[in-house]
Amino acid sequence: MSAVASYRALLRTVGPAYVLVAFLGRIPLAMSQLGALVMVSEVSGRYALGGAAAGSLAIANAVGAPIAGMLADRIGQRPVVLVQSLVGAAGLAALVAVTTPTAPAWLIVTVAAATGLMLPQVGPLARVRWRPITAQDRPGPSDQRRLIDAAFSYEGAADEASFVLGPALIGVLGVLLDPAGAVLAAAVILAVFGTWFGIHPTAQLVAKAASVVEDGRLWSVAFGVLIVAQFFVGTLFGSIQTGSTVLATAAGQAGLAGLIHACLGIGSVIAGLSITALPERFLYSTRMLAAATALFLFAIPLWWVDSLGALVAVISVLGFAVAPYMISNFALAGIIVPITKVGTAMTFLAAATGLGYATGAGIAGRLADAGGHQPAFGVTIAAAWGALLLAIIANSTLRRARVVS
Structure with a gap:
């Protein structure tokens, strides 16, 4: 099976809508760190505070990601991603709300950290879905290996593309709206596409595959x-x-x-x-x-x-x-x-x-x-x-x- 044929087979299996949803669902995480940095720095007039907010968000997300992964393995991706998408979107909105020129630094940093803790890792969770997805049509071992290769190649490219597009969106929306508007846009994207990713039927395939192993x-x-x-x-x-x-x-x-x-x-x-x-x-x-x-x-x-x-x-x-x-x-x-x-x-x-x-x-x-x-x-x-x-x-x-x- 050629590389092009492998990608076509993946699209036939899940449909282009899933690929789009799983890609857009990871964009808010790529937007969040730079968005927090730019917004907090501009509103407060302190780059150090902006850096602290962005850093706390990133570190909290690194701490929370494995915890969310463990929960997803135990109870399924659907409830975990749904809660994270909605609470994470609310957290981004709350970060915008508390970021004022007179807000205490501890409050901004705390809200940023709480938000980072809840932002879902859509990219890694999407990778988990491909093995049961590619097994649906019962392909031969060689064909499934080629399909999984194609899936992981796509996911790697999608992650890279998201971390190019996410910061670019912050820049563009920051000019068209303002930094706070850009962060709110990230919240909306997460609420819509993160939730959609959570309820997509492929989430149940992971749970079924895990239940028989x-x-x-x-x-x-x-x-x-x-x-x-x-x-x-x-x-x-x-x-x-x-x-x-x-x-x-x-x-x-x-x-x-x-x-x-x-x-x-x-x-x-x-x-x-x-x-x-x-x-x-x-x-x-x-x-x-x-x-x-x-x-x-x-x-x-x-x-x-x-x-x-x-x-x-x-x-x-x-x-x-x-x-x-x-x-x-x-x-x-x-x-x-x-x-x-x-x-x-x-x-x-x-x-x-x-x-x-x-x-x-x-x-x-x-x-x-x-x-x-x-x-x-x-x-x-x-x-x-x-x-x-x-x-x-x-x-x-x-x-x-x-x-x-």
């Missing part, structure tokens, strides 16, 4: 490797965004930082959609190692970047290694974790990425204060080296990994 253990050495791997790629994201912002600001083009960072996502989307064309004999562990090698090699030139044009060129190329690396990690998790724990596993990986992002941005920011964009990009290179070293050391472990009962 014996329970098993989540944690293993291989799964721990994947957690660390996602932490490294999150660190790479955070440090790149920080370094790009520093260089763009130094060049007098601070407003271009978001668009420059989006170049990383464009290459990643293209690579993510293409990876399903790889032959089945190219194992996920091998793909992870190859992608980690590319991450490191493509990141090295960042050390010598000193102009926005050069930065765009290097980041665009680096993006082609990002999606293959992440897709391999999530696909491996789907293989080595029992189906009754896959929701938990996917949200743990998402949480590790978020914590890595916060770590990378924090370390790169401190180094940038002292030495500009170059040491910030040094964090990016170090994260890519860590990803490569981990892939080399753990390759044989991941090759042998099977579901732990």
Whole structure:
């Protein structure tokens, strides 16, 4: 089955409406952090408070994601996603309401954290649905493997696209409306499409598949490797965004930082959609190692970047290694974790990425204060080296990994 045929088969199975809903349902999470940062900073006149609100939202979401994943595995995705979508949307609206020039900082940060805790991880939960979805028509093992490859390739591309489109929507709506209006728009999108994703019939397929499979253990050495791997790629994201912002600001083009960072996502989307064309004999562990090698090699030139044009060129190329690396990690998790724990596993990986992002941005920011964009990009290179070293050391472990009962 060719890559194009695989994507067509997926669309025939679930219909284009589900693909659209699952994509739009993850946009509010991508909008929330930047939306909080811009809105709180502008209203309060304090960038430090804006950063604190955005940071608390991101960290709380990283903490809450695995908890929501565990609940989804136990009681089903439908009730968890419905509650998170409605309460998360209300939280975004509440954050707008409490963000006033005279509001105490603790109140804004607390509401931001409570909101982040409830925002659903639609992307990881959508990944969980594909295995039972592709099993509906009882395809042969080879065809199902190709369909799952296509599904995970699409999900990786969709995640990257959402983290390009989300911040872009905040920028556009912030101009057309204002930052508060942009955050309210995120709340509306979440209430509509998050709820729709929750009630979609595919949510019940996950519950049925889990009910007929014996329970098993989540944690293993291989799964721990994947957690660390996602932490490294999150660190790479955070440090790149920080370094790009520093260089763009130094060049007098601070407003271009978001668009420059989006170049990383464009290459990643293209690579993510293409990876399903790889032959089945190219194992996920091998793909992870190859992608980690590319991450490191493509990141090295960042050390010598000193102009926005050069930065765009290097980041665009680096993006082609990002999606293959992440897709391999999530696909491996789907293989080595029992189906009754896959929701938990996917949200743990998402949480590790978020914590890595916060770590990378924090370390790169401190180094940038002292030495500009170059040491910030040094964090990016170090994260890519860590990803490569981990892939080399753990390759044989991941090759042998099977579901732990």
